[in-house]
Amino acid sequence: MNPTGLLEVTAVRRPTPRTVRVTFTGAGGWESWPDQQLKLLFPPAGRPVRLPAGDNDVMRWYQAYLAIPEDERPVMRSYTVRGRDGETIDVDFVLHSDAASDGPATSWARRAAPGDVLGRYGPDAAYRRPVPKADTVLLAGDETALPAITTLLSEVDNAVVFLEVPDAAEEQPLPGNIRWLHRDGAEHGAKLLAAVRGAKFRDGSVAAWIAGEAxxxxxxRRHLMGERGFGKGDIEFSGYWRRKLTQDDAPTPEDLADAAEKLASQGG
Incomplete structure (x- = not known):
């Protein structure tokens, strides 16, 4: 599969007040797997998307991306495929309550319409993450983790699921017994952490998949490892976004430490 290509919008809808679900065509020839990551390339306003030269080597591709003049270079953001049907995929964009706080991706999503075109890089099987295996699997995250958890639930039938969202209007139909946690103005992540701390698991092995704000x-992770005794290899984790920072900002020392631990847990 060519790592670089175009995706065209065929439909846009609002499953919840703060979620824009965009359907794209152009996914032919992809292998599909749970928690599939995709890099979307958003063109500068008023310009068509300009793609780097296709190359299966990610570093050469990225150098070609950086070589595009800054005023023509698309903004790159990572998203999870929410669902797939043949050559079409759904991607969910979580909106801020205040449009003035939107970044380039969510700003694009607010005005997306059929016929719009984005670039993409991937999906790359090198970044495929294993589905946790245990007698009980904890899936926990905020609203940005909801698409990935949806796909994981197609593979995991012994999951305990905790999802923190802004309010009751952001709940979505999902299979299984989902514990929805409504922030309703509380600090981001506080209710999720409290719920996981109070969770009781049945006897047997437990693994975890957690994602959302870093x-x-x-x-x-600190709770699961320090208070529950989970090993590093028992937890799959991903910090999708950082408060007050964007994907363009330099990684913090904590981000670098997380990346090193992830590589170590995966034998990298």
């Missing part, structure tokens, strides 16, 4: 993920 600081929240870090706190959950």
């Amino acid at each position: 600081g929240m993920v870090r706190a959950l």
Whole structure:
């Protein structure tokens, strides 16, 4: 599969007040797996998307991306495939309550319409993460983790699921017994951490998959490892976003430590 290509919008809808679900065509020839990550390339306003030269080597591709003049270079953001049907995929964009706080991706999503075109890189099987295996699997995250958890539930039938969302209007139909946690103005991640701390698991092995805001993920991992006795290899984790920072900002020392621990747990 060519790592670089175009995706065209065929439908846009609002499953919840703060979620824009965009359907794209152009996914032919992809292998599909749970928690599939995709890099979307958003063109500058008023310009068509300009793609780097296709190359199966990610570093050469990234150098070609950086070589595009800054005023023509698309903004790159990572998203999870929410669902797939043949050559079409759904991607969910979580909106801020205040449009003035939107970044380039969510700003694009607010005005997305059929016929719009984005670039993409991937999905790359090198970044495929294993589905946790245990007698009980804890799936926990905020609203940005909801698409990935949806796909994981197609593979995991012994999951205990905790999802923190802004309010009751952001709940979505999901299979299984989902514990929905409504922030309703509380600090991001506080209710999720409290719920996981209070969770009781049945006898047997327990593994975890956690994702969402990086600081929240870090706190959950500390609880699971420090208070529950989980090993590093028992937890799959990903910090999708950082409060007050974007994907363009330099990684913090905590981000670098998380990345090193993830590589170590995966034998990298």
